[in-house]
Amino acid sequence: MATKEMRTVYAETLVELAAADPRIVVLEADLMRATGTGPFKAAYPDRCFNAGVAEADMVGVAAGLSAEGKVPFAASFGCFASRRVFDQFFISCAYARLAVKLVGTEPGITAAYNGGTHMPFEDLGLMRMVPGLDIVEPSDPVSLAALVRALASRPGCAYLRLHRRAVEPRYREGETFAVGSAKLLREGRHLAIVALGAFMVGEALKAADLLAAAGIEASVIDALSLKPLDARLILAEARRTGAVLTAENHQIAGGLGSAVAELIAENGGAKLARVGVRDEFGEVGTEAYLAERFRLRAEDLAEAARALVA
Amino acid sequence: MSDAMKELRPEERADLEARAQEIRILTIDAIGYLGVGHIGGALSVVEVLTVLYERHLRHDPARPRWTDRDRLVLSKGHAGPALYSTLASRGFFPREWLHTLNRGGTRLPSHCDRNLTPGIDMTTGSLGQGLSAACGIALATRLDGIDCRVYAIIGDGESDEGQIWEAAMFASKHRLDRLIAFTDKNKLQLDGPTEEVMDLGRLEDKWSAFGWNTARVDGHDVAAIDRAIRDARTRGGPAMIILDTIKGKGAAFCEGAVNNHNLAFDYATATEAIAQLRRA
Numbered sequence: 350m351a352t353k354e355m356r357t358v359y360a361e362t363l364v365e366l367a368a369a370d371p372r373i374v375v376l377e378a379d380l381m382r383a384t385g386t387g388p389f390k391a392a393y394p395d396r397c398f399n400a401g402v403a404e405a406d407m408v409g410v411a412a413g414l415s416a417e418g419k420v421p422f423a424a425s426f427g428c429f430a431s432r433r434v435f436d437q438f439f440i441s442c443a444y445a446r447l448a449v450k451l452v453g454t455e456p457g458i459t460a461a462y463n464g465g466t467h468m469p470f471e472d473l474g475l476m477r478m479v480p481g482l483d484i485v486e487p488s489d490p491v492s493l494a495a496l497v498r499a500l501a502s503r504p505g506c507a508y509l510r511l512h513r514r515a516v517e518p519r520y521r522e523g524e525t526f527a528v529g530s531a532k533l534l535r536e537g538r539h540l541a542i543v544a545l546g547a548f549m550v551g552e553a554l555k556a557a558d559l560l561a562a563a564g565i566e567a568s569v570i571d572a573l574s575l576k577p578l579d580a581r582l583i584l585a586e587a588r589r590t591g592a593v594l595t596a597e598n599h600q601i602a603g604g605l606g607s608a609v610a611e612l613i614a615e616n617g618g619a620k621l622a623r624v625g626v627r628d629e630f631g632e633v634g635t636e637a638y639l640a641e642r643f644r645l646r647a648e649d650l651a652e653a654a655r656a657l658v659a
Numbered sequence: 660m661s662d663a664m665k666e667l668r669p670e671e672r673a674d675l676e677a678r679a680q681e682i683r684i685l686t687i688d689a690i691g692y693l694g695v696g697h698i699g700g701a702l703s704v705v706e707v708l709t710v711l712y713e714r715h716l717r718h719d720p721a722r723p724r725w726t727d728r729d730r731l732v733l734s735k736g737h738a739g740p741a742l743y744s745t746l747a748s749r750g751f752f753p754r755e756w757l758h759t760l761n762r763g764g765t766r767l768p769s770h771c772d773r774n775l776t777p778g779i780d781m782t783t784g785s786l787g788q789g790l791s792a793a794c795g796i797a798l799a800t801r802l803d804g805i806d807c808r809v810y811a812i813i814g815d816g817e818s819d820e821g822q823i824w825e826a827a828m829f830a831s832k833h834r835l836d837r838l839i840a841f842t843d844k845n846k847l848q849l850d851g852p853t854e855e856v857m858d859l860g861r862l863e864d865k866w867s868a869f870g871w872n873t874a875r876v877d878g879h880d881v882a883a884i885d886r887a888i889r890d891a892r893t894r895g896g897p898a899m900i901i902l903d904t905i906k907g908k909g910a911a912f913c914e915g916a917v918n919n920h921n922l923a924f925d926y927a928t929a930t931e932a933i934a935q936l937r938r939a
Contacts (some may be wrong), residue, residue: 374802398798398833406791406825413732413795416773416781417803421795434786437822440793445782446774 350492350522355547356385356454356513356558358490362497363422364392373501374414376400376423377630378407383513384424384454404429408437408451417448420501426460427453427510431472443479443506450500452509456486456546457598458639459512460631468631474603476508477576483507483528484576488550489519492573495526500650503528512547516594519550519571533586539658541586541619542650544596545605552640553596560654562602567594567654578608580616587619592657594622596650601625622657624650660846663714664889667882675881679709683909683932685744689757689767691929696760697769699906699919701741703845703878704733704812707902708745710884711810715892720750723777729807730796732781735814735843736770736791737921743767743776745913751778759847787820789813790840794826797835808892811840819857824869826895831870836895839888843878845906849920878902911935 350358367373368388374396375389381399390397400407402542404425411421424430430453442449453472460468483500485507487493493511500507507528519534527533531543534550535557544553550571557567568586572579587593593613597605606623613621626643640646667675683705690696697810712718717729733742747754752766759765766775770784780796783789793811800807813823830838842862850856859865866873872894876883884902891898905915910932913919 374799394801400825400829401832403829405788405822405823406794406829409788409791409822409826410795410798410829412788413781413792413797415795415907416792417796417799419799419802437788437791440785441782441788445772566913 350518352515352517353490354385354513354515355490355493355511358493359384359497359511360386360388362494364391366498366501367393367396370420370501370591370592372418372420373420374398374419376407376411376421378402378404378425380425384452385513386424399562404434405437408434408449411449412441412445412447415442417450420448420450422452422519423613424452424454426455426467427469427472428467429470431475435475438506441478442453443482448505450507450509452511454511454513456510456512457548457644458636458643459514459598461636461639462633464633465631468629470600470626471603472607473510473575473599475609477603477608481505485528485574486510486546487573488547488571489516491518491520491522491524492526496528496573499526499528510546515582516547526573527578528576529577531573531582533568533582534571535567537568537590539565539567539590540592540594540654541568541590542596542654543570543572543605543609545575545582546598546647548598549596549645552645552647556650556654559647559651563655565654565658572605572618575605575608583609583612584616584618584639587613590619592620594624594650594654594657595614598645599625599627601627620657622653624653664892667885672882675709675713678713679706679881680936682709682741682744682748684936685748685754685757686741687910687929687932689740689744689760691924691926692758694925695921695923696740697737697920698846698910698913698922700735700814700843700845701738702908702910703904703906704738704741704843705908706879706881707812707841707884708741708784710881710888712745712749714885715888716810717807718749720778720849721934723751726805727807730780730809732783732789732793732796732809732811733771733795734783735786735817736783736789739767739769739771744772744822746776746778786814786817787822790826791829793838793840794829794833796875797838798833801837808837808839811838813840813842815842815844815846815853815859818842818859827866827869827871830897838897839891840897840899842899842901843904844901845904846904847920849918851917862901871899873901875901875903878904879908909936913922
């Protein structure tokens with residue numbers, strides 16, 4: 350697969366799925382142009398519903414569709430798909446044991462020029478509190494296509510954190526993925542970096558290069574699935590290296606850092622440090638500015654790694 | 660024309676009234692047996708539930724998830740006990756279940772749960788959400804070519820929720836002509852009279868302005884409800900039938916009382932209220 354906009358892959362995958370699976374329907378709340386689901390609407394106009402700027406209604410309608418056996422993919426910016434509709438998603442979808450796949454786009458600093466109002470640093474934390482929910486954040490076009498397919502075929506609700514923009518493929522076509530499985534991208538002996546999402550996995554790989562130049566060998570795990578978390582792989586790397594560094598485009602509270610900290614605290618075996626946003630709101634700027642501002646760059650990861658293994 | 664689409668004959672009307680009385684008695688008994696519950700808003704929807712299940716809502720108690728059934732979303736989920744009494748009287752489950760209301764492990768929780776109770780089509784309880792779900796059910800059944808209607812019951816207090824009006828726009832825009840909804844306008848919400856807590860103003864005009872076919876009837880008059888449903892079925896929807904009701908209707912100890920949203924009362928009180936109903 351070539352470098353592609355992630356949203357293009359999202360829409361193409363849904364179009365492909367819909368051809369074979371009449372249960373697939375798409376919902377939008379006036380962000381169809383942003384999510385890029387226009388091709389789905391063109392292919393299946395009667396299976397694509399726009400609720401207007403009414404995210405709560407969109408999620409409620411998705412619940413009704415799911416109650417009749419449809420598999421709705423409903424999208425909005427991550428800030429709205431989490432904070433704004435949390436109760437609708439929690440009660441009408443998850444508590445009702447339905448199968449609504451909620452998609453939150455523009456994760457963390459990738460909201461960039463939309464600024465602090467639109468910058469979800471807490472969506473994963475909120476979603477982790479929903480019992481039984483699948484939570485995934487694919488890191489490239491190949492993992493995205495595979496995980497959208499996986500979510501469509503799994504029972505239950507899901508939250509897909511979707512990086513919208515172009516990402517270079519990290520995986521070969523045909524690589525297999527499963528909800529709950531992480532991928533070991535690089536193996537090292539001094540520490541394991543566990544990263545989540547297209548942006549952070551990219552920075553983690555760069556950080557591993559920086560560290561290698563200084564004689565520190567880091568494993569890099571692409572977490573892919575926050576819930577269920579791949580405890581087996583993460584604990585194995587934690588025990589082998591003795592040090593784990595988490596990296597997320599999100600608050601360190603509630604998301605990946607918390608999940609891995611809980612895992613290690615309960616199972617032992619490694620020192621831990623977390624890179625992520627530290628109890629702050631988002632703000633406006635370029636992605637590069639924000640990465641520096643919130644200390645999410647490869648350099649920041651390398652610095653945290655050096656302190657961890659020192 | 661099916662019988663359900665004809666004007667009620669006097670004996671049919673009397674029969675519906677008797678059945679409504681029985682459902683009201685079961686509801687008071689179930690909540691009274693437990694000792695506390697949402698008595699007011701349950702008793703105000705007894706007649707509409709009776710008319711729906713006896714005359715209009717296509718259902719089969721032996722097949723609660725029958726594909727061709729009509730669907731009902733009780734968006735004001737706290738009125739669950741009235742719907743459970745209706746479902747029990749129709750034979751969806753044994754009447755004895757009504758005495759398990761809200762006990763640990765029950766299949767009849769205070770608010771409707773589609774996974775626990777045969778005949779419940781949607782989980783509700785967080786006010787404002789059920790009308791959107793009804794819209795989704797209407798879309799899905801239309802997509803699947805199922806010839807059914809989707810009914811929804813919302814509360815007047817519930818209509819304070821913004822999502823109700825989001826769903827109102829959605830149903831109109833997506834031409835959900837098989838959707839027939841009711842507002843149980845019992846004029847009381849938890850904190851007091853609706854016009855004091857949050858005045859809904861001219862509710863009929865609001866629904867009409869949102870593009871719905873709108874009617875307003877006495878919500879305790881089975882013939883009037885039946886006529887309004889027949890009219891909505893004929894005209895198509897989305898249709899909103901506003902039911903003028905009395906919160907706590909028929910329970911002498913709390914009818915129309917401001918505090919009857921969620922009320923504690925003992926079984927003797929329930930039994931006396933039931934005896935009064937039987938005497939009337």
